[in-house]
Amino acid sequence: MKQVIRTALIIIWLFGIATAGFCVDTQSAHALDEKQRLDFTLAVPQQAAAVSYLGLGGLERFSLGQIQAKVVIIEVFSMYCPICQREASDVNALYELIVSDPSLNEAVKLIGIGAGNSEFEVEFFKDKYDIPFPLFSDSDFSLHKQIGEVRTPHFFGLVIDDKQSFTVFYSQSGEVGDPRAFLDNLLKQSGVM
């Protein structure tokens, strides 16, 4: 009888693991909510300019919290996404607005995550559109799942908190539109600039 109970408990435990996983995945089918803490690790880019831009000297991998900034903007893109292609120059203009303003250059950083894009595809997209900010490959969609399986393009604004972690304060699906208006709106909502 004891063996029966023990086996039944093991099955219930396995069932719990399976259903818990399923529920997590179901929830991730929605974009991250604002005020949600976000962190994940990425390989440090090979380009020295990108390492310097993010303040990541001497590391092989880094977590978001290690980026030297008060605000981080993440563009979730794909080289296969027509809007991302069409809007690449506008996102580049957004980057130029940030780095050309001395009050923003050190405090606001912009990165891109290529959802389902291999290293080859990310590099091709970067070269094709002369993208000056760091782009990262997410070939197995692992980050894409973590941030809610959003459509591309999608923009997240993250602000650093008192525990040196980043919290989502801005989430926008679709075009960046006018880069100046986008940046002003995002900075206003960040509450730190």
Added chain:
Amino acid sequence: MKRDNQLFSGFVGAALMVVVVIAGLWTASPVSASSNAFGDKIFNPGQLKPIDSELKVAVGQIAPDFTLPSLGGTNVSLSLFKGKKNVMLTFIPAAWTPVCSDQWPGYNIAKELFDRYDTEVIGISVDNRPTLHAWTQEMGELWFNVLSDFWPHGQVSHTYGVLRSDGTAERAIFIIDKKGVIRFIHVEDINVRPDLGLLIRELQKLSD
């Protein structure tokens, strides 16, 4: 006692099946990031059987010739390119579905890569021309030919062995050299987009 054991065995079997099914659902989540370009117009068929056909051609064989109507209104034959250009046939399962809708737009910005290896890209779908017209309009203007393998339904897909049992096609790539010989075949899991890097590396081999 024997009956108790039988009941318990049945319970264990049923519970394990539930665990396996739920775990399968968990791991079988879609592997695509749909573009906002298509809004809510994309029909999601869910996770599909990865491959549902059997190839009828092989690397080293002469690629079977075909003639299909293009979106531009002309008929296009594979033999038109023999002796002139390499050809990459890209079969997609169906218009207005995930992954497919985010595959050709990538080739559309990579013309210089295909030009570098003297390659003509030909998209083939079992959809009819009106459907393909509406769908490709959402991608912007495609520089490569898109051919309709609608009628007789899926005949070319069938000839190459990539017609699935539900009448859609596999997500398949065939690279054919200037002599008309098949040099590379890749039938991808229908739920996954093939890496552009893989295709370009194969094209590079043709010029080595």
